[in-house]
Amino acid sequence: MQQRQMGKNGPKISAIGLGAWPIGGGMGPVEEAEAITTVRSAIDAGITFLDTAQAYRTSEDTLGKALSDGYRERCFLATKVSGRYSRRDIEEAMDNSLRALGVEHVDLYQIHSWNPQYPIAESMEAMLRLQEAGKTRYIGVSNYNAAQMQKALQTGLFHSNQPRYNLFARDIEAQDLPFSGQNGIGILAHSPLAKGLLTDKYRPGHIFPDADERSGFPQFQGEIFNRHIAIANRLGLLAADKGLSLLQLAIAWILRREEVSCVLVGAKSETQVLQYLGAVGAEFSSGELADIDKILLGEADD
Ligand SMILES: NC(=O)c1ccc[n+]([C@@H]2O[C@H](COP(=O)([O-])OP(=O)(O)OC[C@H]3O[C@@H](n4cnc5c(N)ncnc54)[C@H](OP(=O)(O)O)[C@@H]3O)[C@@H](O)[C@H]2O)c1
Numbered sequence: 001m002q003q004r005q006m007g008k009n010g011p012k013i014s015a016i017g018l019g020a021w022p023i024g025g026g027m028g029p030v031e032e033a034e035a036i037t038t039v040r041s042a043i044d045a046g047i048t049f050l051d052t053a054q055a056y057r058t059s060e061d062t063l064g065k066a067l068s069d070g071y072r073e074r075c076f077l078a079t080k081v082s083g084r085y086s087r088r089d090i091e092e093a094m095d096n097s098l099r100a101l102g103v104e105h106v107d108l109y110q111i112h113s114w115n116p117q118y119p120i121a122e123s124m125e126a127m128l129r130l131q132e133a134g135k136t137r138y139i140g141v142s143n144y145n146a147a148q149m150q151k152a153l154q155t156g157l158f159h160s161n162q163p164r165y166n167l168f169a170r171d172i173e174a175q176d177l178p179f180s181g182q183n184g185i186g187i188l189a190h191s192p193l194a195k196g197l198l199t200d201k202y203r204p205g206h207i208f209p210d211a212d213e214r215s216g217f218p219q220f221q222g223e224i225f226n227r228h229i230a231i232a233n234r235l236g237l238l239a240a241d242k243g244l245s246l247l248q249l250a251i252a253w254i255l256r257r258e259e260v261s262c263v264l265v266g267a268k269s270e271t272q273v274l275q276y277l278g279a280v281g282a283e284f285s286s287g288e289l290a291d292i293d294k295i296l297l298g299e300a301d302d
Helices: 032-044 059-066 087-101 120-132 146-153 176-182 222-241 246-255 270-279 286-296
Strands: 003-005 012-014 016-019 049-051 076-081 106-111 136-142 160-162 186-189 260-266
Touching (some): 003 260, 012 016, 012 260, 032 059, 049 260, 059 087, 076 087, 087 106, 087 120, 106 120, 106 160, 136 146, 176 186, 222 246, 222 286, 246 260, 246 270
Parallel strands (some): 016 260, 049 076, 076 106, 136 160, 160 186
Antiparallel strands (some): 003 012
8 A cells, every 4th residue: 555644744654544433333234243343344454544533423333343343553543623613612522422422632733623612822822731641643724715724833743634635625726725735734625526416326206215414515416416417427437448447537536636644445345446456556647637626517428
């Protein structure tokens, strides 16, 4: 597995990471035994960066079980404090996460989102104190834009930001990606498969069950869903010309940016995990990138 540096001065991490939201049940139920196999097969395959969060339902507990038998020492473990960011909230959330995960420390602790109700200086000081106390090796943020990262940097240094970034969600390219690059902050890209739209799995009219978060997302309903599927199909043809599957193209396209330290892909099974591996090392000519842009803009011929 390719290793990349997390930001300018951070540790080396695997270029593909396992996102542990699906094994928490947020995209439909996953049996615990299947979840444990998924995590362990990812680590065995070199996908050693694991990402979870306080808010990911049963994910931290399940990860804790998967990381026994020596797997903890072989991975880079990241979690997040979710929603409330007072000093006390952050300290309590950290202790709860360590307990659920069954570990003494995590490798990266992240503030899950920007919340203007909590002064960023207080939140960042709490994060820095947890780092000093050895409960986390590194600290980071998530879903912050450039202005929010700038404010957080006024209190102290952090190594990573975790924004959504995929072929259908490119809004970070204008300001946030360049800001991260200029300030040595590593990008951990979340939702790289657009939550399944970029996998060649779904056909128009598919209905997601209530227990799956996608049942409530507009891009998975009606005409918008069908339009995304049509674009994904065109991208799939371009991928096939390169000897890649659609999801491998989607991951490789994110890895083309040097600001990206890791692409966090969610998976529900060992089979899904193993399909990621072929994405690493794929490169794009400027002509291919222009063709992708045309497809995304709906300008490509059928
Ligand atoms: N910081 C944040 O606010 C935030 C937000 C979202 C995500 N994240 C992080 O980013 C990670 C990745 O995002 P995500 O899990 O939400 O979405 P994603 O990676 O874009 O999509 C994951 C889903 O795609 C489908 N899939 C995966 N591999 C596949 C394969 N080989 N073939 C066919 N389908 C496949 C699976 O669902 P089905 O099989 O059911 O289709 C899987 O649950 C998360 O797990 C989490 O760690 C962070």
